[in-house]
Amino acid sequence: MAGEKYIIEGDKKVGLTVRKSENFSEWFSQVVSETGAKLVDIRYGVQGSLVHRPWAIKIARELYSLIEEAVEDDGHEPHLFPTLIPEENLMKEKEHAGFTPEVFWIESAGDQKLNRRLALRPTGETQFYPMFSLWIRSYNDLPLKTYQSRITVFRNEMTTRPFLRGREFLFFETHDAFATHIQAMKQIETDKKIMEKIIRGKLKIPFYFFKRAKWDSFLGADCTYTADTINPDGRRNQISSTHDLGKHFAEAFNITYTDVEGKKKHVWQTCFGPGMWRIMAALIAIHGDDKGLILPTSVAPYNIVIIPITFAKNPEGTKNALRFSKQLQKKIKKWGHRSHFDDSEEHPGFKYNKWELQGVPYRIEIGPREAEQKKLTIVNRITREKRIISILELKKTLPKFYEEHDKMIEKKAEEYFANNTKTAFNYEELKKILSEHRGFVKAEWCDTTMKGKPCADKLKDETQGAYVCGERLGESEKPKGSCIVCGNIARHVVYIAKSI
Amino acid sequence: MAGEKYIIEGDKKVGLTVRKSENFSEWFSQVVSETGAKLVDIRYGVQGSLVHRPWAIKIARELYSLIEEAVEDDGHEPHLFPTLIPEENLMKEKEHAGFTPEVFWIESAGDQKLNRRLALRPTGETQFYPMFSLWIRSYNDLPLKTYQSRITVFRNEMTTRPFLRGREFLFFETHDAFATHIQAMKQIETDKKIMEKIIRGKLKIPFYFFKRAKWDSFLGADCTYTADTINPDGRRNQISSTHDLGKHFAEAFNITYTDVEGKKKHVWQTCFGPGMWRIMAALIAIHGDDKGLILPTSVAPYNIVIIPITFAKNPEGTKNALRFSKQLQKKIKKWGHRSHFDDSEEHPGFKYNKWELQGVPYRIEIGPREAEQKKLTIVNRITREKRIISILELKKTLPKFYEEHDKMIEKKAEEYFANNTKTAFNYEELKKILSEHRGFVKAEWCDTTMKGKPCADKLKDETQGAYVCGERLGESEKPKGSCIVCGNIARHVVYIAKSI
Incomplete structure (x- = not known):
C-alpha cells in the first residue's frame, strides 16, 4: 500500500491507509469513517441510513447557521412541516407525482391499517403549497418567503454513499410565492448570490451555477438551476438546486391572490435547496489531503x-x-x-x-x-x-x-476547479477529455429544450454516462459554431460532465 | 362572551375572544392558532401532524440552544441517528417492545414491498444501543455520554393537542452508559440540575422532580424520574423524563466493557428527555394572560x-x-x-x-x-x-x-405553583381537593413498588383518573401515618394529580 499506515495507540486504530490522489473513492470512505475523521458510522444496519457522529453534527450545525442567517436576511421565515404527506397531496401536481417510485409508504400503525397511505416526505412542495393556498389572499401577502431547516427527507435510492446519496438525509428548503415571474427570477439570482456568499465565499467550494436543460428539470418545474462542483475524481457533485416552478403547483393547489384591481391570479413560485449533505461531501472531498480533513475556519467546530x-x-x-x-x-x-x-x-x-x-x-x-x-x-x-x-x-x-489558512484552501480549490474545466471543439476531443481527465467540458450545443434531448441521450450512451449540466446563469457565453454532437447550429454553450 | 373581541384590521382577524381564567382550554387553542400568537396551523390535514409557524420555531430554537449548551457542558456529544428502526431491534428488549401498538410501520417503497418492516422511531433507545455495543470496549470508553436534538419522533396517539400530544413531535434525548450504578444515579441528579437551571431558572417554569412509582415506569426501565408542572386547569404536565435503565438494554444489546481487572461487565445506562413541545406548552399555558403569550427574555425571539x-x-x-x-x-x-x-x-x-x-x-x-x-x-x-x-x-x-420582567413572570408562576400544591390527610379530603381545585395533592402512601398498584388503580377509578406522580427526588419527606387509600403503614410521601 502506497499510503500511510494506521497509527495504533492502545487498542485504537486511527488514520488513512491510502493517498487521496491514488484512490479517491477509498480515501473518501476511509476519511468519513470511524478510523478516519469519525463523521459517520455505517454499521447501523439499514442501507442508506447512517449514524452521524459528533464531528459531522458540529460541522453541519455551523453550515446550517450560515445558510439560515443568509435566507433570513433575505426575508425568509422558518417553519417546520410534518414528515408525513397524504398520498392525494403528493399526487396532485401530475409531473411531481413522478417522485412516487422513490417514496416510502406508511400503511399501518400498531396492528391497525390506516384509512389512507401516508408518504415520508421526499421533498416539501406538496406540504407547503396546500398551506400557501390558505395563507395567501391578496397582493399584500406577497411575496411569501418561507423555509424549513434541519429536517430529514426520505428517498429509496438504489445505491447509497455517505453524504453523497442516502435513503434518509438532512435537508434545507425555501419555498416562495410571488406576484410576477420577474420577481421569481430575481429570487433565483438571490439564491445564486447566497450560494456564492456562503458556499464559495465561506466554505471555499467553487461551483458553476447552471440553468439545466429542460430534460433534466425537476418534476413539476418549468426550469431548474443548480450549483455544480467537481469531485477530485472529476465527477460532478450537484450541491444546490433552485426551481422556477412557474404556476404548475399554484394551479394544482389553487394558490391565488387578489391583485390591486381586485382580480384573482395564480402566484409564481420558486424553491431553493442547498444540498446540505452534498455540500458536506464537497467540503470533505475537495479540501482534504492524505492526512485527513481540511476545514475552513467558517465551519471548523474548533479552529x-x-x-x-x-x-x-x-x-x-x-x-x-x-x-x-x-x-x-x-x-x-x-x-x-x-x-x-x-x-x-x-x-x-x-x-x-x-x-x-x-x-x-x-x-x-x-x-x-x-x-x-x-x-x-x-x-x-x-x-x-x-x-x-x-x-x-x-x-x-x-x-x-485564519485568513492565511482560508486563503490557502481557496487558492488550491479554485486552481483545481479551473484546471478541471476544459473546452472541446469537436466530438472526438470531448470523448477523449471525458475518458481521460473528466471534470467539466465546455462545448457548443444545439438546443436545451426537449429538441436537444436526442443529442444528450447519444452523448450519454457513447461516453458511459456524461451529462449536459446546462448553461451558466448570468454569463453571456455565446456559441459561434455547431452542436458538438449533431453538427446543427449551436444555440448554447453548455458544460458537460460525468456525475457522481 | 366575557373575553375581549377580535381586533379587525383590513381582512386580518387577530386576538383572543376568551379569558384564560374562564375557559383555559379554549384560550389555549386560540392563543396557539393563526388568529392568536400564530404558533401552529392545524389545517395540514393529517391528525396530530401540525405546521409549526415562525414564532414557534424561533422560540423553540432558543430553547434547544439552552438545553444543548447545558448537556454539552456536562460532556454529552451530539449525534444524529436515522429515523428508521429495523423491527428486530425495536423488539429486542422485551418490555420496551410494549411500544409497538404506537408505532408507524413502513412496509413498502414505491411499488415494492421491503424485505422487512421498518418502524418510525418512537424514541431512540433501540437506535443508540446497538451502536453502544460497538463503541464501548473498555473502561476507558466510559462514561459514554451522547445526545441527539431537533429530531422528530412518531407515536400513533389517539387524542392529539398542539404541543401537548402529537403523532409526530420535536424531540431531544441523551443516552449515557456508565461503569457503575452510582455514576448512573449521579447523572440523574445532574439531569435534575439541568432542568432546574434551564427550565425553572431561565424559562421560569416551576416543577417537582419525581421518582415515579414502579407501575408508571418507562418500558424497559428500572425506574423513571420526571419533572412535572401544573397547567392552569390544574392538570399535571410531564415536561421531562430520566430513566434509570439498569442493565436491561445492556443485556438485550450486549453492551459490555472490560474493567481494570480484565473482566467483562455490562454497562449501566440512563437516558434523559426534556419534552421540548411539552415545555413549549407549559411556557404558553403558565405565563400567558388574556392578551396572549408572555415570554421570558431567555427564549423570546425578540425582547x-x-x-x-x-x-x-x-x-x-x-x-x-x-x-x-x-x-x-x-x-x-x-x-x-x-x-x-x-x-x-x-x-x-x-x-x-x-x-x-x-x-x-x-x-x-x-x-x-x-x-x-x-x-x-x-x-x-x-x-x-x-x-x-x-x-x-x-x-x-x-x-x-429584563430582570424586572423575568422576576414578575417568576413570582406569578411560583406563587401559582405553590398555591396549587395542597396536602390531604384522609381519602375524603383527597377526593374533594381533586374534584374542586385539582393541582398537586401531597399524601401518604403505602408502597411505590408493584404492591402499591391496587391502591393506585382504586384511586384512579374513584377520582376520574388521578395519578400518583411519585415521591420527590432529593427531598426527605417522611411519612408519619398510614396510606391515604388502604390505611396500611405508609412508606412514602407522594404527590397525586390528574394528568392532561
Missing part, C-alpha cells in the same frame, strides 16, 4: 486545539504546562474563538494525528518551556509549519492566521 | 420591538421618527439584543396588539416628539406601564428591565 506536552520525568514543568494551557483555553474562548483543550490521556503524537485527521486549522503546543516563557508553538494544519509567538501577540495574530 | 408612530398630517415628523427608529434598532442589535423594527403597513394600535399577543417583553414607541428629544417610550408587556427614558440611558437600563 484551535491546545495540546499540552507533558513529561513524566518533569512533573513540575508538566503541571505548569497544563495550567498555562488551561488559562490559554479560557482566554481564547473569551475572545470568541471555537477552541478545544485536549487534556485526554493519549500521547501528544496521537493527538496531533487525530486533530489533523479531523481538519482543525491550528494546533497550539504547550510544554514546560512554553509555559515558562509565556510563549506558544502554533502549527497550521496544511503547511504544518511551526511558529513560536508570545501570548501577548496571539489575540491580534489569530485573525491573520 | 424588544420598535414601533414607529407615524402621522399622515406630519410627514416631516414621521420621517424623523422612522429614521430615529431605524438607528435605534441598529444600536440595540449591536448591543446584542434580539430586537425587531416593525415598519409594516399596519396601524400602531394593531401592532401593539400583535406583539402583545406574541409575548414580546418590551415595546419601544417612537413618534416625532421622541425623535426630536432623543427619547423613547418603553412599555412592558405585563404591566403595560409606559416609561420615558433618554436614548443615553437605554443601554444601561435594558438589563434591569
